[in-house]
Amino acid sequence: MRLALRELRRRPGRFGVATVILTLIAILLMFLGGLLDGLTAGNTGAIRAQQADLIVYSEASQDSLVRSRIEPRQRRQVQAVDGVSEAGELGSVQLGARIEGKGPRDLVPVVLFGYQSASAGLPEPPARPGRAWADDTLKAEGVEQGDTIRIGPARSPVEVVGFVSDTRYAGQSTLWASLGTWRRIQNENRPDARVAPGVSQALVVRAAETGDPPDLAERIDQATGGLTSSLTEDEAIDALPGVSAQQSVFNQILGLTVLIAIIVVALFFALITVERVGLYGVLKALGAGSGRLFAGVLLQAVIVTVIACAIGAVAALALDAVIPAGSIPFTAGGGRLIGSTVVLLLAAVIGCAFSLRRVLRVDPAQAIGGGQ
Amino acid sequence: MFLALKEMRRAKVRFGLLISAIGLLVLLILAQQAIQTGLITSFIGAIEKQSAPVLVYSVDGQKTLQGSIITPPLEQQIRSTEGMGRTGRIGQGTFTVTVNDDSDNSDAAIIGYTDPDLGAPDELSAGRLPEGPGEAVGSSAGFELGDTVRVLGPDGRPSGNEAIEVVGIADDAQLQVTPTLFVPWPAYVSSVKTSNPDAGGVLPSAIGAAPAEGIDAATLAGRINESSPDADALTRQAAAEQTPGVAEVRQSFQVIFLLFGLVVPLVTGLFFLIITLQKSASLTLLRAVGAQSGLLVRSLMFQVVLVIGGGLLVGIALYTPLSQAQLGEIKLSFDVTAVLVWSGILLALGLLSAVVSARRVLAIDPIEATTGEGGR
Amino acid sequence: MSETQTEEENDEVSRDREADPTPALEMEAVRKVYEVADEQVVALDHADLTLGSDEIVALVGPSGSGKTTLCSIAGGILSPTEGRVVVGGNDISDYSPKQLTEFRRDSVGFVFQTVNLIPFLTARENLLVVDEIGSRDRKRANRRADQLLEELGLEDRAGNLPSQLSGGQKQRVAIGRSLMNEPALVLFDEPTSALDTKLGEQMVELIREEMKSRGTAAIIVTHDERITGYADRTVHITDGRLEA
Numbered sequence: 007m008r009l010a011l012r013e014l015r016r017r018p019g020r021f022g023v024a025t026v027i028l029t030l031i032a033i034l035l036m037f038l039g040g041l042l043d044g045l046t047a048g049n050t051g052a053i054r055a056q057q058a059d060l061i062v063y064s065e066a067s068q069d070s071l072v073r074s075r076i077e078p079r080q081r082r083q084v085q086a087v088d089g090v091s092e093a094g095e096l097g098s099v100q101l102g103a104r105i106e107g108k109g110p111r112d113l114v115p116v117v118l119f120g121y122q123s124a125s126a127g128l129p130e131p132p133a134r135p136g137r138a139w140a141d142d143t144l145k146a147e148g149v150e151q152g153d154t155i156r157i158g159p160a161r162s163p164v165e166v167v168g169f170v171s172d173t174r175y176a177g178q179s180t181l182w183a184s185l186g187t188w189r190r191i192q193n194e195n196r197p198d199a200r201v202a203p204g205v206s207q208a209l210v211v212r213a214a215e216t217g218d219p220p221d222l223a224e225r226i227d228q229a230t231g232g233l234t235s236s237l238t239e240d241e242a243i244d245a246l247p248g249v250s251a252q253q254s255v256f257n258q259i260l261g262l263t264v265l266i267a268i269i270v271v272a273l274f275f276a277l278i279t280v281e282r283v284g285l286y287g288v289l290k291a292l293g294a295g296s297g298r299l300f301a302g303v304l305l306q307a308v309i310v311t312v313i314a315c316a317i318g319a320v321a322a323l324a325l326d327a328v329i330p331a332g333s334i335p336f337t338a339g340g341g342r343l344i345g346s347t348v349v350l351l352l353a354a355v356i357g358c359a360f361s362l363r364r365v366l367r368v369d370p371a372q373a374i375g376g377g378q
Numbered sequence: 379m380f381l382a383l384k385e386m387r388r389a390k391v392r393f394g395l396l397i398s399a400i401g402l403l404v405l406l407i408l409a410q411q412a413i414q415t416g417l418i419t420s421f422i423g424a425i426e427k428q429s430a431p432v433l434v435y436s437v438d439g440q441k442t443l444q445g446s447i448i449t450p451p452l453e454q455q456i457r458s459t460e461g462m463g464r465t466g467r468i469g470q471g472t473f474t475v476t477v478n479d480d481s482d483n484s485d486a487a488i489i490g491y492t493d494p495d496l497g498a499p500d501e502l503s504a505g506r507l508p509e510g511p512g513e514a515v516g517s518s519a520g521f522e523l524g525d526t527v528r529v530l531g532p533d534g535r536p537s538g539n540e541a542i543e544v545v546g547i548a549d550d551a552q553l554q555v556t557p558t559l560f561v562p563w564p565a566y567v568s569s570v571k572t573s574n575p576d577a578g579g580v581l582p583s584a585i586g587a588a589p590a591e592g593i594d595a596a597t598l599a600g601r602i603n604e605s606s607p608d609a610d611a612l613t614r615q616a617a618a619e620q621t622p623g624v625a626e627v628r629q630s631f632q633v634i635f636l637l638f639g640l641v642v643p644l645v646t647g648l649f650f651l652i653i654t655l656q657k658s659a660s661l662t663l664l665r666a667v668g669a670q671s672g673l674l675v676r677s678l679m680f681q682v683v684l685v686i687g688g689g690l691l692v693g694i695a696l697y698t699p700l701s702q703a704q705l706g707e708i709k710l711s712f713d714v715t716a717v718l719v720w721s722g723i724l725l726a727l728g729l730l731s732a733v734v735s736a737r738r739v740l741a742i743d744p745i746e747a748t749t750g751e752g753g754r
Numbered sequence: 755m756s757e758t759q760t761e762e763e764n765d766e767v768s769r770d771r772e773a774d775p776t777p778a779l780e781m782e783a784v785r786k787v788y789e790v791a792d793e794q795v796v797a798l799d800h801a802d803l804t805l806g807s808d809e810i811v812a813l814v815g816p817s818g819s820g821k822t823t824l825c826s827i828a829g830g831i832l833s834p835t836e837g838r839v840v841v842g843g844n845d846i847s848d849y850s851p852k853q854l855t856e857f858r859r860d861s862v863g864f865v866f867q868t869v870n871l872i873p874f875l876t877a878r879e880n881l882l883v884v885d886e887i888g889s890r891d892r893k894r895a896n897r898r899a900d901q902l903l904e905e906l907g908l909e910d911r912a913g914n915l916p917s918q919l920s921g922g923q924k925q926r927v928a929i930g931r932s933l934m935n936e937p938a939l940v941l942f943d944e945p946t947s948a949l950d951t952k953l954g955e956q957m958v959e960l961i962r963e964e965m966k967s968r969g970t971a972a973i974i975v976t977h978d979e980r981i982t983g984y985a986d987r988t989v990h991i992t993d994g995r996l997e998a
Contacts, residue, residue, distance in 0.1 A: 023648045030644060034637045041630055066530050068474050068485055073573075075532050100445060102438045111610060113440050115622060159438040159447060159608075177623070195438075196447075197578045205576075233533070248555065255413060255705060259406060266402045270645055273395040277652045334630050380879075380886040381872075388874040388915070659869040666831060666866070667931070668859025669887040670852065744831050744855075747866050748822050748943060 009289075010302030014309060024274040025310050031267045032318030032350055035260065039342040040322055042256040044335035045177070049252075050243045051141070052098075052119065052175035055127035060223055061242045062093070062209040063235050069245035071098055071207050076234070078204035083229045084211065089222050091214040094123030095185055095206035099192040099199075100178070101158035107148050114147050118157060118164070118181045120188020123210050131184040132167050138183035142169040146330075147179075157181075158195030176246070177335065211236070264353050271357025275307060279361040283368055290370035300365050304358055311354040315347040381664075382677040385657075386684065396649050397688040400642055404693025404724065405700075407638050411716045412701050414631040416708040417555075420519065421627075422618040424489060424553035428560075430466065430496040430586025431595040434602055434611040441610060441620050443470035443489070443553070443583045455606040456585050461598050463590040466493030467582035469566045472556060473573050474530045477521070483530060486520070487556040490566020496586030498560050505546030508562055515546035519709050520557020523547055527559065529569045540572055555708065587611070642686075642724050647731025650682060654735040661739060666747035675736045679729060686728040690721050776843045778939045778971030779805040779828055784837030786823050786994075797823040799994040801837070805939070808969035810962060812976055812985035820994040821975050822943070828973060829862045829941045830854045842938025859888045863932030863940035863970075867947060870928040871916040877927045878903060878912040884934040895934065902930040905964070922953050929964060940965065942974040946981065958984045 014021060053061070062084060067074035076095070085093045097120040102113030118138065124130045132138060140149060144166075149155060154165045164181055173180050183191075185206065193200050213222055223236035237245065244250045286299055319338075326338040386393045419426075425433070425443075434456050439446020448456070448467075457465050469490040474483050491497025494507050499515055505523050508514055516525065525544040528536035542565060552558050561569070567580045589598040595613045602611035612620060619625075654661070661674060694717060701712040786798040798820045805811055815821045826832040827839055830846050833854070838847045842861050849857060858864075871880050878899055885895035903912050906926045916924055925945065932940045942961065946954035958974075962984045965972045974985060982988040990997045 023652060027641070027645055027648060030637070030641055034641065037633065037637060041634075064532070066474050066483070066532055068483055070472075070474075070485070073472065073474060075574075102440045102445065110607060111437055113438065115440050115445075159436060159449075197581075199574060200576045200578060202576060251705065251708070259410065262402060262406055266399055266406075266641075269395055269399040269402070273392060273399065273645075273649065274652070276392055276395070277649070277656070281656060334626065334633065336630075381875075381883070384879060385874045657873075660872045660874075663866070663869050663872065664883070664887065665855070666858070667864055667884060667887075668855055668857075668862075668935075670855050673887055744858075745826055747864070747869065748826050748831065 010305050011309075014306055020278065021306065021310050024271070024278070025314050027270055027274065028267070028311055028314035028350065028354070029317045029321075031263065031270065032315045032346065033321050034263055035267075035346040035350065036318050036322040036338065036343055037325065037336070038256060038260055038263065039346055040326070040336045040338045041334070042253065042260075043339050043342050044337040045252055046249065047172060047337060048174045048177040048335050049246055049249050050175075051173045052117070052180055053239060053242050053246070055125060055170070055173045056096070056121075056123075056210045056239070057125040057127060058210040058239055059213040060211040060226065060236045060238060061096075062211055062226060063207075063237070065227075065233050065235050067235070069235055069237060069242070070247070071096075072100070074207045075201075076206050076209055080230045080233060081204075081206070081209060084209055084226050084234070087222070087226050087229045089214050090211055090226065092123055092210075092212040094121060094210040094212075096121050096208045096210050097185065097188045097192065097201065097206045098175070099158075099188065099196060100176075101191075101195055103181075104156045104161065105144075105147055105149055106153070106155075114144070115178045116144070116157060116181055117175045117178050118183060118188060118191055119175075120183055120185040120206070121210070122185060123212065127173065128170060128182060129168075131182065132187075133184065135184065135187050135190070136163060137165045137167045138181040138187065139168055139170045140166045140182075141173045141180045142171050143174060143179045145169065158191065160191075160194040162191045162194050164191075209234075264349055267350055267353040268357045271307065271311075271354045272360040273357075275303065275358050275361045276364070279303065279364050283364070286365060286368040287370055290368055296366045296368075299368075300362055303361060303365065304355060307354045307358045308351060311351050312347070315343075315350055319343045319347070379677055379680040381674075382680045382684070386681060392649075392653070393685065396645070396685055397692060399645060400686060400689025400724075401692025401696065403638060403642050403645075404690055404720070405696045407635060407720055408693060408697040408713075408716060409700055410631060410634060410638075411720070412697075412710040412713060413705065413708070414627065415713060415716075416705070416710045417627055418624055419550050420552045420555045420708045422553070422621045422624060423550040424487070424499075424517070424558050424560075425618045425621065426614065427499045427501065427548055427551040428468070428489070428491075428497050428586070428614070429494070429500040430468070430588065431614055432587040432589065432599050432602070432611055433468070433614060433617045434585040434587055434599075434609050435583075435617075437608050437610045439583070439610065440622060441612065441617065442622060443468070444472065446583045446610075448582045448585055450581075452606065452608050453582070453585060456587070456602055456609055456611075459598070459602045459605050461590050461593045461601055463588040463598075464493065464496060465588075466491055466496035466586045467563060468497045468584045468586050469563065469570070469580065470553070470583045471566070471570055471573070472554070473569055475527050476530065476536055477525055477527050479526070479528070479536075484520075485556050486527060486529075487553040487558040488514075488529075488566055488569050489553065489558060489560050490563045490569075491560065491586065492563045493586065494562075496588060499546075499548035499551050501548065502546045503549045505544075507546055508560075508565075509545075511562065511565055512542055513545045514542045514559040514561045514565070515548055515551075516544040516560075517551040517558040518547050518549045519552050519704070521547065521559070529572045531572050532574065540568060550709075639723065639727070642689075643727035643731035646682065646686065646728045647734060650678065650732050650735040651738070654678065654738050658738075658742065661742050662744060662747045665742050665744040671740050671742070674739050674742075678732060678736055678739060682728050682732045683725065686725050690724065776807055777804050777840075778807050778809065778842055779803065779973075780838070780840040781824075781828065782838040784824075784827060784834045784839060786820075786827060786832065787835045796994050798827070798834075801994075801996050803828075803989065803996060805971045805973070807938075808966065808971055809987065810965055810972045810974065810985045812974050812982040812988045813991060814976060814979065814982060814988055815991035816977065819991045821991050823994070824991065824996075825941045825943060825973060825975055828939065829864060830858045859884065860935055861938050863935065863937040865925070865928045865932050865940070865942045865945055867944040871924055871931075873916050876913050876915055877908055877919065877923075877930075880916070880927055881931050881934050884931060888935070898934060899930075902933060906930050906960070921948055922957065925949070925957055926960065929961065933964065933968065933970070936968075937970060940970055940972045942972060944976055945974065946976070946978060954978070955980075
């Protein structure tokens with residue numbers, strides 16, 4: 007074991023090759039993973055911020071917020087269902103925001119939400135009309151607390167009272183206002199999608215106890231006569247356009263990349279092992295068992311991989327800092343970085359196993375023979 | 379190239395591993411190229427395919443049909459722009475529909491036009507343009523000739539007399555990754571009213587415009603923008619490229635291609651460096667018995683070409699069936715240009731990466747055969 | 755001096771060097787000087803050596819005596835600093851490295867002390883390698899290779915890799931390869947150092963037989979005095995200087 011470490015320290019060049027390549031693969035994994043995480047967060051922030059037990063859409067909406075319509079009667083029906091403690095209304099409208107300092111054709115796409123129930127991620131809606139919380143990604147567009155931004159063709163004014171985090175929707179920044187504000191702005195700017203008072207797009211349902219959301223979902227849908235479709239938070243996220251497709255495509259790509267990592271590790275450690283057949287012969291003649299020799303190889307692979315992942319993580323974090331917010335949806339989350347490291351370590355161990363046979367086959371008698 | 383081939387034959391494992399690694403990388407690069415193309419097309423195919431050379435959005439629409447609304451005064455302004463030829467209204471909405479009276483509902487993007495030459499697809503792969511109410515052209519992703527589509531009302535029930543029949547099919551004509559229908563204006567208006575009875579007047583989402591004789595589309599777009607500050611006029615291609623999200627997709631994939639593209643020459647170059655160093659004794663021997671260095675370098679390059687070529691073949695072979703598939707709503711296609719371009723790039727990069735090894739080969743001094751230091 | 759060569763009638767391939775008055779090697783006043791750091795190291799000083807066309811010479815000297823340098827110059831691996839070198843009638847004194855490479859390929863055979871065989875080529879392929887890097891007369895080369903393998907007792911080992919051959923067999927393959935290009939001169943560098951006494955004797959006998967039957971000249975570098983019995987002549991070298 008110590009021999010393996012000493013070799014690493016004294017002859018770093020030999021392992022430099024494998025380290026460089028593994029670093030590149032680590033960066034690849036972390037970048038792809040970070041891209042997926044960024045895309046997902048940008049799509050799902052608003053839903054996750056509700057911390058709802060269930061989200062209720064209208065049946066005809068195909069679980070799409072913008073096409074969903076919940077009438078006051080359905081709301082009352084849902085509220086009355088046993089097990090429902092709270093059914094807050096939710097509405098949204100997607101418009102272009104004009105922010106001071108930006109050009110006349112340079113609008114920032116935002117989604118303005120009207121909501122009722124607060125959560126850990128969302129404070130109470132501003133009581134006064136025309137005010138809203140803003141997702142902190144709007145800070146990158148130059149918005150500050152107290153600013154008024156004008157949204158939509160009607161240039162409806164919205165005053166930003168403060169900021170919230172991780173509440174984006176469909177990749178866009180969001181504003182969070184009272185239902186009244188939302189309805190007014192929707193009707194001012196989208197006359198063809200006018201909403202009557204009391205009408206909303208979805209209901210955010212909090213259960214009375216940490217009960218049985220799927221069961222509750224059925225009961226709610228029954229109570230409204232089948233006019234609603236109630237989803238858990240996860241189901242609602244899955245139903246967001248593109249989210250599950252994105253995840254499955256990316257995960258397949260990530261999987262293949264890990265496979266490539268295994269092959270590359272196997273290849274380079276096979277090459278290195280071939281060179282050291284003579285050395286292994288001598289060590290075996292001196293009494294080292296195959297197990298110990300292979301453990302040495304494994305240790306080297308692990309150390310090389312850890313170094314590669316460390317460099318990769320630093321690169322990913324640097325990338326995160328350098329990429330301007332809004333160009334590439336990349337985020338370097340701790341979970342992703344650690345996860346990539348673990349996966350790559352496994353790949354390295356498996357890749358090493360290919361060399362096991364060769365190490366086992368080395369004949370100590372060869373060492374004494376000397377020649378080729 | 380006797381030596382090159384013999385060595386590869388006797389070391390199948392290592393060369394095999396290298397070729398399979400490269401093959402997988404090629405597969406990933408080509409697959410992601412196809413995904414990028416398919417993704418972008420499924421977002422903006424309809425914009426690229428519709429027939430109006432200039433699209434005029436409202437500025438608030440942020441260059442999307444779904445966000446844009448043209449008010450009557452704005453429409454008037456646009457029409458009176460100097461150099462304007464013909465104009466037509468274009469409306470767009472996404473609706474819940476049933477297809478062929480299926481019990482499952484699905485989504486459809488419906489694009490309505492007043493002038494088929496300013497808003498309908500410019501090329502059909504089957505069938506014909508609608509001739510009357512109740513007919514539509516459908517995107518090939520999602521529809522087939524003869525399908526009947528009904529828009530659902532807010533109560534979830536199809537509205538009786540509003541069946542739309544698909545009489546024509548257009549390829550690569552989706553919008554927002556949703557099956558898309560192109561219908562004459564009146565059908566669009568009634569679809570909007572069916573789905574949301576609360577709706578007021580139905581305004582167009584954009585105006586399709588064709589320039590008068592002697593002016594090109596880009597000039598007309600520029601003039602419209604100058605004369606109406608609320609208008610956002612773009613040529614068809616620019617409208618497609620500048621749709622929000624397209625640039626982001628391209629940029630993200632750019633970085634991905636860069637990273638994957640780097641791995642190939644790096645793995646190749648380092649592999650050949652290691653094996654060149656490992657066989658330096660043999661190389662020294664060969665130089666001593668009279669092999670020119672040029673010959674040995676050519677032998678090395680030959681192996682590089684075989685390895686990358688082999689990897690390309692493996693990758694393309696795996697990519698071919700994949701390229702016929704459909705990932706959800708995204709249709710993939712076999713992009714010959716991409717295959718050729720990447721083959722060229724990877725071969726060139728691979729040969730470049732072997733330069734370090736080639737220099738090592740050239741530096742071998744045959745005298746070392748006699749000193750027994752033919753090794754490193 | 756001149757011996758009439760016996761020719762195999764139906765085998766043109768084994769028509770080797772006929773009685774040939776041209777000396778295999780002529781070295782006149784050859785000097786080789788190296789610059790090491792700021793000093794000049796004289797590896798070979800005023801060497802004069804002439805070999806007959808089928809003469810076997812044993813070159814004996816301690817390590818560092820310059821015997822390797824002399825062999826390298828005779829074999830066209832090194833250029834002399836001063837002096838004239840003529841091998842098989844070719845004056846190679848001023849050849850460029852490229853010319854030397856070609857010359858080695860076509861006119862000299864080598865059996866090195868350490869690395870002799872390409873590990874990923876079979877015995878037969880190791881013989882053919884000379885043709886592969888040169889003239890490419892495939893058929894002729896194949897015939898010659900087969901013939902040499904037979905003569906050297908290696909026909910049933912022809913398809914084996916060096917890792918599957920014994921030390922003595924490997925040496926024989928190397929000898930076979932050194933003869934493939936019908937050289938004017940073959941250089942043997944300590945051919946018996948890795949072999950036991952008995953095998954070593956067998957090897958040198960084999961070398962003598964092969965050289966003589968083909969009328970090929972050879973220089974055998976050795977520090978083993980017993981080998982000298984098999985050579986026509988022994989030349990001693992010390993500190994870069996030859997003694998008669």
